[in-house]
Amino acid sequence: MNQKRILAVFMAAILFVSALAPMKQAAAASDPISINAKASILVEASSGKILYGNNIDESLPIASMAKIMTEYLVLEAIDEGKITWEQTYTPNDYTYSISQIRELSNVPLRRDGSYTVKELYEAMAIYSANGAAIALAEVVAGSEANFVKKMNDKAKELGLKEYDFVNATGLENKDLNGNHPEGTTEDDENKVSARDMAKLASRLIQDYPEILETASIPRKTFKEGTEMPNYNWMLKGLIYEYEGVDGLKTGSTNSAGSSFTATAEKNGMRVITVVMDASDGSGDLKSPRFKETKKLLDFAFNNYSVEELYPAGHQLKDQSSVPVVSGKEKEVQIQTDKPLKVAVKNGEKENYKAKYVIDKKKLNENGELTAPFKEKEAVGKMVVDYSGEEKDYGFLSGETGGEVNVITKEGVEKANWFVLTMRGIGGFFAGLWNSVVQTVGGWFS
Known part of the structure; x- marks a missing residue:
């Protein structure tokens, strides 16, 4: 290859790289914030306006964020008078055995214990207790399998599009010791898109705002002395405290990664955020979801306000x-x-x-x-x-x-x-008169 040809190839390469640079800059400019997560969304709650989104319609594992649907169905059953807060539940072999696995996040239930719906609900909403969630599913629907059907039916009713609920807890079915709900397989897990997680959270807060009274409790003691710290570390007084955060639900499994559906109200504006499988490169399943959520909240409250347009x-x-x-x-x-x-x-x-x-x-x-x-x-x-x-x-x-x-x-x-008849007659003569005018006008045209 002669020198002229080498120079031509070299210049062409330079021009090609130069042409790519503006494209990369444009792509970066189109993304106002960089969220390190498989999917993320930021929504203003009152209107449903999406302020930011990335990969919001892919169905992904949600881990314990599935309990948002469980909370919805429990609160709905309370509201409709089908169950009461004072109603009691005694664990069966399934709920007892799951509740004893502390690495899964649980309050250990006694086999002969008696627990109110309120106690189980608080354990689920504050501490993400899985045995308590299964117990509530049985209280509401008779069995977890029946409850799963209710979860999917409610998702359809609320307008969700990308979802598949397979248990009441958000655990991977393989962690249920062979007791996964009938109609599901051991390999199944709950999956929902970021858009639909935000939609579900929005409806929960809209229909049952009392959820925030419980979800915002940073710590509580269960009836038998078990401490229940809230896994939402953005609540007041916790390590990632953020002004205005009062919910909603974290989630983490090997497949779901570090995930979090949050809500915060500040300056008269409530927002909902979802980050799914957030990462900071450390392999930590807890902190990344809060770091990425902070970016979304900062972006919302620094740049947006709710305005009355009309x-x-x-x-x-x-x-x-x-x-x-x-x-x-x-x-x-x-x-x-x-x-x-x-x-x-x-x-x-x-x-x-x-x-x-x-x-x-x-x-x-x-x-x-x-x-x-x-x-x-x-x-x-x-x-x-x-x-x-x-x-x-x-x-x-x-x-x-x-x-x-x-x-x-x-x-x-x-x-x-009479009025209708006269209008009909008037319309007839008006039409007739117009026809006569057009005919006579035609004689002289």
Whole structure:
């Protein structure tokens, strides 16, 4: 190869590397924070707005974060009166044997002991006690196998997409000493995506906010003297204390790694974070999840605030009414039922624009609302579109969210037969007159 050819190849290589550099810089710039985890997500709780996300839809092992679903079903059963806090439970051979394995996180239950639902619930929510979680599953559903079916049914009902619940604890089934729930295998484990973990946590806090009263307890003593330190080290007074953190659930197994679903409220904004299989290169399963969660929380509280973009009663100028058929009025004004609030990045408020999404099922084929209907009849939603240059991660439910209902400003009664008849006659003669005008006009054209 002559010198000219060598020089040409060398220059081409330099140009190729130079071309790659801006691409790498662009890729780095598109990721506002670098989270060392297989998957991570940051969500503003009230609107479901995703403020950051990475690999949020891959189904991954969740370890004891599965207990968030167990907590939901227990609190639901309490709320519906199916069980009570004072109801007692005596361990069977299965729950007793699991509760004795201290390396799995447990309060050791006595074979002849009697424990209230409240005691078992606190052991599960504070100390992630696995025997207690199985006991609660049996209280709620009769057996852990029945409870697992409830877990998956509830996941579907709540709108989760990527999930598979196989036990009430989050343990790998192989750790259950051959007692894995019927319908599952020894190799199974609970798996959920980061998006769906955030969605589940959001619904738990929304539907049963009392969970935070228990999840925020840093330490408690079980009835038989067992100390129950909370594994959430970001709570007040613990090693990774972070202002505003009051939940929710850690998880760690060999397959799930260092994982954590957290929630914190600060400056009037609540956020939910999920990190799955976080790592700092040390092999530690405890600390990395808190270090990475701190990055997400710092990013949220330093850059975002919940803003009221539109007040209650807001109307879009070109869609302030809908036509009405069979009513005393021929149209009705529509407006939002409450303020629309969204977490907005500093300086980005003007980049959000509202639009109505009218429910076509509410209207007839001509786009009319049929009378009679009452005041505040919901006819659709108002959502916001983002037009700025920041990466838009959408909402937990998809591309749209932060929505409020669009309702009728007044009710409209059905017109009586005489009014409807006269309108029909008027419409007939109006049509006839228009036809005559067009015909006569044609004679002189």
